[in-house]
Structures are given as structure tokens and as C-alpha cells.
Amino acid sequence: GTGKSTALKILSGKIKPNLGKEEEASLEDLSKLFRGNELQEYFKKLSSGLKTVYKPQQVDQIPKVYPGRVKKILNEEMNEILERLHLDYIIERKVSELSGGELQRLAIAIALSKEADLYLIDEPSSYLDVRERLEVGKLIREKSEGKTIIVVEHDLATLDFMADQIHIFYGVPGVYGIVSKPYSVRVGINTFLDGYIKEDNVRIRPEPIRFAVIAPSKEEEKPMLIKFTELKKKLNGFSLHVEEGKIYMNDVLGIFGANALGKTTFAKIMAGELEPDSGLINPQVKISYKPQYIHTNFDGTVGELLRKNKNFSKYKNYLVPLGLERLMSSKVNTLSGGELQRLAIALCLLQDAEMYLFDEPSAYLDVEQRLAVAKVIQTIVSMREATCMVIDHDLLFLDMISHRGMVFLGEPGKRGHALTPTNLEKSFNTFLKELNVTFRRDPENGRPRANKPGSVKDREQKEKGKYYYT
Numbered sequence: 001g002t003g004k005s006t007a008l009k010i011l012s013g014k015i016k017p018n019l020g021k022e023e024e025a026s027l028e029d030l031s032k033l034f035r036g037n038e039l040q041e042y043f044k045k046l047s048s049g050l051k052t053v054y055k056p057q058q059v060d061q062i063p064k065v066y067p068g069r070v071k072k073i074l075n076e077e078m079n080e081i082l083e084r085l086h087l088d089y090i091i092e093r094k095v096s097e098l099s100g101g102e103l104q105r106l107a108i109a110i111a112l113s114k115e116a117d118l119y120l121i122d123e124p125s126s127y128l129d130v131r132e133r134l135e136v137g138k139l140i141r142e143k144s145e146g147k148t149i150i151v152v153e154h155d156l157a158t159l160d161f162m163a164d165q166i167h168i169f170y171g172v173p174g175v176y177g178i179v180s181k182p183y184s185v186r187v188g189i190n191t192f193l194d195g196y197i198k199e200d201n202v203r204i205r206p207e208p209i210r211f212a213v214i215a216p217s218k219e220e221e222k223p224m225l226i227k228f229t230e231l232k233k234k235l236n237g238f239s240l241h242v243e244e245g246k247i248y249m250n251d252v253l254g255i256f257g258a259n260a261l262g263k264t265t266f267a268k269i270m271a272g273e274l275e276p277d278s279g280l281i282n283p284q285v286k287i288s289y290k291p292q293y294i295h296t297n298f299d300g301t302v303g304e305l306l307r308k309n310k311n312f313s314k315y316k317n318y319l320v321p322l323g324l325e326r327l328m329s330s331k332v333n334t335l336s337g338g339e340l341q342r343l344a345i346a347l348c349l350l351q352d353a354e355m356y357l358f359d360e361p362s363a364y365l366d367v368e369q370r371l372a373v374a375k376v377i378q379t380i381v382s383m384r385e386a387t388c389m390v391i392d393h394d395l396l397f398l399d400m401i402s403h404r405g406m407v408f409l410g411e412p413g414k415r416g417h418a419l420t421p422t423n424l425e426k427s428f429n430t431f432l433k434e435l436n437v438t439f440r441r442d443p444e445n446g447r448p449r450a451n452k453p454g455s456v457k458d459r460e461q462k463e464k465g466k467y468y469y470t
Helices: 004-012 027-033 038-047 059-065 076-084 100-113 130-143 156-162 185-194 263-271 302-307 312-322 337-350 367-383 395-401 424-435 456-464
Strands: 052-055 118-122 148-152 169-172 176-179 224-228 231-235 238-242 245-248 252-256 287-290 355-359 387-391 404-411 415-418 439-441 448-450
Touching: 004 052, 004 118, 004 148, 004 176, 027 038, 052 100, 059 100, 076 100, 076 130, 100 118, 100 130, 130 148, 130 156, 130 424, 156 185, 156 395, 156 448, 231 263, 238 263, 245 387, 252 263, 252 367, 252 395, 252 424, 263 287, 263 355, 263 387, 263 415, 287 337, 302 312, 302 337, 312 337, 312 367, 337 355, 337 367, 355 367, 367 387, 367 395, 387 395, 395 424, 395 448, 404 424
Parallel strands: 052 118, 118 148, 238 415, 252 387, 252 404, 287 355, 355 387
Antiparallel strands: 169 176, 224 245, 231 238, 404 415, 439 448
């Protein structure tokens, strides 16, 4: 809501700035305003044939532009990119039949296969799992050799992996946005997390974000909440095998894994929505479940829905970071994806339960909202002395919120193998080794930083077997 997508559309030539007026500005007006800086020359080039490619944020609109089969829009370079993104199986399918993740990767393939002077990619990680995000990041980095690419992204780990320079957008969402000067990728992300733009003397957040390194806890230090035996489940040609494990009280368990490996199936088994074909879960505890896909038939307002819960008055002050106050008079059935996501998280936390289960709570949320959600979940779950399970693809989000981890491996869509829950360092290390990517801790704020592939740090950590360096 601070103008990132608008800025990309202006730079692509799809829309022109209006400079605060009702009509679009002329080239002469733009030249006067930006006289003496790079934008004056840029708008001249844009008006005289500079080639730009724009990958839109809303990939669900692609079937309206390409209504036929995927093979009709292919070219040779696009075929190669589809193979890299593991999408060659969709060639014979209709574009309208593709999932969100398939549409996202197809849109990226279309954009990167075109010849242009400037590529503008809006939110390439939406709908993608970690493996797919990193592969897209590698493709974008490769394409940037000799080309300029501008990316809008909310996943800071992916951004760290793919970017060389960063601009921070800040302001009041839906009211105004300001763009910072360019920073190196490390300084830019750290400045954003610190919440203070030194050059502009502006604080964009009341307090800095810090990532704590959690020491592995011994199993006997916490009382056990749930113990499950080896679980098995077959569903529509897919088979899931879960190793036996334990979940402890006052714990946050982060769930890692690619799409279509059975994470949501496991969540539904834990929530009692699905029965395993074999295996037992003991004891049965009260679970509050926020599903991956959110649907509602409620016809009233956000305020009416929240006030229906007996715990709202008790916890409403702790829900403030979710930003629901300005939505209280909005109809629930008119909310955007991000607004509905934050409401669903709040409703889940308001339920009385022994365990809170969140399936992809960061979906549709920007960076600020993800950080706020992590803080709210941690605060309320801790106050309730409850346990929490979080399934997500944002590695920084999982690192920030989790105490322990559980890794899902296997072949997407065919078989999933869930390892027993273990300490966070071991879980991250197992998962990142599978992806062949290394992370280190930033000394300034403790956040996990992706090492550039083939860098000295990347090679050193791989030699030591330390893919997740604490």
C-alpha cells in the first residue's frame, strides 16, 4: 500500500505520473521535475523506445490474457526456463487449469524469455515454496548479468539471495509512500529491520526487529503435550509417512517443506479433520486451526465477528499489531486476501485451545505484517501457555517464530516423508542441505542471511556441513 507496484508500472510505461493532478503528466512536465537527475533521461528513453517487460503481481489474471493452451505461448528460451522451474509437464494444459504456483512460474518464464532493456518483476515468490523461490532467485540473478532487473518482494530471505541493491518503501499504506536511496542488500534489509532511515531521519517502526538464536532445549526440560506413533495416510494417489514424534507444551514447532509433500494433510490429521490410515495420536487435545485456504459466509462486519468471541475484550490490545481496527466496520465478505488472513489469525488465537495450528499464515501479507503476525502469535500463545505449530515458506518468519522444527521431504504430489520433530538448528540444516543453499547469521540483528551460491562463505559452510550457521 506504499506504492511499490505503482512505481513498477510507472517505470514500465504502463501508467504515467500525474504529479498530484487529475491528468497524466507530459514528457515536458517530467523533464522539468526531474531535471538534472537520472529520471529525466530515463523518461526520455522510455518515450523513444526503451524496451521494458513487466511481470504483474496478480498472476490469477493471466488466463484472461492467454486463454488457450500453454504450448501456444512457448518459445525456445521459455522451454528451457520451464524445465528449470519444473514446469515442463504443463505444456499440454490450458492456462485456465493451472494452480497459483504454476501461473506464477509461467508468468516469470514468459517475462524472462523476452528480450528487453529493463525487467520489472512484481512479487515473484507469491504461491511458491522455498525450493521454487530460490530457483526463481537463481534465474533472476543469471538474467541480471548484462541486464537491469527491478524486483518487488516481501520474502526477505529470497530478496537477500537475489538482490544486489535495495530501496525501502515506507509511509502510510493507502495514503502516501516514500522511496529511500539505494542501499547494498545487507545494509538495506538491516536498515528496514532497524526501523530507522538515518539519511531521512525518519523512524518507520517504533522498535527494531531482532532475531534471537534459540539454544536447543533438552526434551526433559518441557512437559509433553502430544505423542504420535508412526502415521500413514493415502489420499488421491498421494502417500504420507510421518515418523513418530513428540510435541511439547509451551513450544512453537515450525514446519518446513516444499509444496505437495503432505504438510497440510498432517495439519488436518492433527486437527482431527482427517483420520490417519494407521497410527495413533495421544492424547487428543483441543486444537484451534487456521487453514491454508480461508473461506467465509459471514455476512456481517469484522467488528461483529470479533465481538462474537468471548475472549475478544481480554486479548484485543494484543491484537493491535494486526491492524484490524480500521477494518472493524468493513464487511467480512469484502476483505482482501491479506485482510482476511489477519482476521483469520486473530480468530484462531481467540479460541480457547491447548494447541494453535497455523497453515501458511504469512500468505498475502507484506513484510511489516509478517513480522507483526509473528510477534502477536508468540505473545498470545505464550500468555496462554499453549503450544503452536506453524507451516510456512518464509524462512525468516519461521526462524523468528519457531523453537523447534519438523522437515517434510519426498516427491511432490506423489509421496511425503515427515521427519521426527527436532531442534531448530538441525531441522534448518537438514532442509537447507536438501536445497543446497547455506545461511549465516547477520552480526547486527541475528537474522538468517542467504549466502550467494559459490561464494567463499557458501563453500566453507558446505565443507563443514553447516548449511544453517548459528
